[in-house]
Amino acid sequence: MKGLKFGSKIIFLINSLVAFLLLISYILPFIPPKRFATLSVLSLGVPLLISLNVIFLIYWLLRVKKQMILSLVVLLLGWSYMNSMYKFSSSLQIEDDANFSVMSFNVRLFNKFGWLPSKTVKDSILALISDEAPDVLCLQEYPISERLKLKHYYSFNAEYSKGIKGGQTIFSKFPIVNSGSLEFPNTYNNAIFVDIVKQKDTIRIYNFHLQSSGIGVDVEKLKEETSGHLFKQVGATFKAQQEQVELFLAHKAKSNYKTIVTGDFNNTAYSYIYRKIKGDDLKDTFKQAGNGFGRTYNFKFFPMRIDFILADEDFTVNGFKTLDVELSDHYPIKTTLKLSH
Incomplete structure (x- = not known):
């Protein structure tokens, strides 16, 4: 110096x-x-x-x-x-008759506790779904008291299935031939899955909501937390997430279907959790076809991308977008895929 x-x-x-x-x-x-x-x-x-x-x-x-x-x-x-x-290239959108779309959104209980000033959040989300018309729709923090009935969609856990935790649901325009849940221990969180049939192909869709640290976006509340407590809280969360991911990997290993993983990981693309879920056989659709910061969580300090759609290597990613709508503390993400043969 x-x-x-x-x-x-x-x-x-x-x-x-x-x-x-x-x-x-x-x-x-x-x-x-x-x-x-x-x-x-x-x-x-x-x-x-x-x-x-x-x-x-x-x-x-x-x-x-x-x-x-x-x-x-x-x-x-x-x-x-x-x-x-940050994805430096412009958004890729390729039209193809074989395309289908997958959308993921943490709806935060449709604003049940009034986090947002709007009184029409649920109606606005329904309008958004109608406008985007995804072929597969994965929702997290889906409330048991605010069930959706979407026309022209099959669904799993939209009405809640016996013995399966609420919170996650999957809607599909393609027939659902199999479904189930990975029940994470000692938490309200879980992951659900469906097997859908698109023409002659069976595709497995997972919808995650991994353990949350419970740390919000309110700056004043964060100031009240000690750094030691925050580190301890987040560290414990990541340990729980590791156990949840291990359950997922064991379940996924038993399937031979082409796989799509969606959901709120409550962790970033720089984490052990993300790397293990992604593995060597899935690709991040944002990296393939997104642009900009791709932030999915409304964190005040810097852009955070904690919601993902990962697709099997056999899928071609023909589009990706993050929807800039203030209807939750998360932003919806949507990808356009084509299964290569």
């Missing part, structure tokens, strides 16, 4: 810490939360760490200082992270 003024030295020290934390985050997808729960919490802050390193890079670049190399190298090492945070 020779040649730097005192103020610039302080800035570079902060820059070095932020760069180090981002570098550490690159190994988090390979570390089970059960081993290092506290460290795994860092995955939630990756978008912020990327943004700060970009700011430091620009700061030193404008001053023509060699210190810019630090953030530049760290960002280049994690280029795939940049692609997960």
Whole structure:
């Protein structure tokens, strides 16, 4: 740091810490939360760490200082992270007669407890579904008291099936020939699945709602939480998520069908949870055909993408969009797929 003024030295020290934390985050997808729960919490802050390193890079670049190399190298090492945070290409939308669409949305109980000022949230969501007309619709936080009946759709758990937790439902314009639930222990969360028949193909659809940390978006409430309590709470959540994902992987391994996984993962694309669900045989439809930040959760500090549609490698992704509507604390996502033969 020779040649730097005192103020610039302080800035570079902060820059070095932020760069180090981002570098550490690159190994988090390979570390089970059960081993290092506290460290795994860092995955939630990756978008912020990327943004700060970009700011430091620009700061030193404008001053023509060699210190810019630090953030530049760290960002280049994690280029795939940049692609997960922001998709630089324009949205891909390819028309094909074989296309079908899948939409996922955490509806937050249709605003049952008045989080949003609007009194017509449920009606607006119904109008949105009608306008988008997805062939497959996966809903999370679907309330037992506000059941939907959608014309021209088959459904599973829309009326609630005996012995299966509420909260998730799947609607499909294609016949449902099999269905079930993965009941996660010691929680209200679960995952459901259906097998649908599209022409001669049977496709399995999973709809997830993994364990939530319970941390909201209210800034004042977050200020009241101690950092230690937040880390402990999120760490415990990630451990529970790991157990839930292990149940899913064991279930998925018994199926030979082409698979689509949707839902609210309550975790980011930089996490162990995401990497394990995605595996080597699924692809992230946002990365394939989305654009921009692709944020799916209304978090005030930085863009967060915690809702996903992952599709088997045998699917071609012909479109993806995030719907910018304020009807929940989440934003709906929709992809257009074609099954390759």
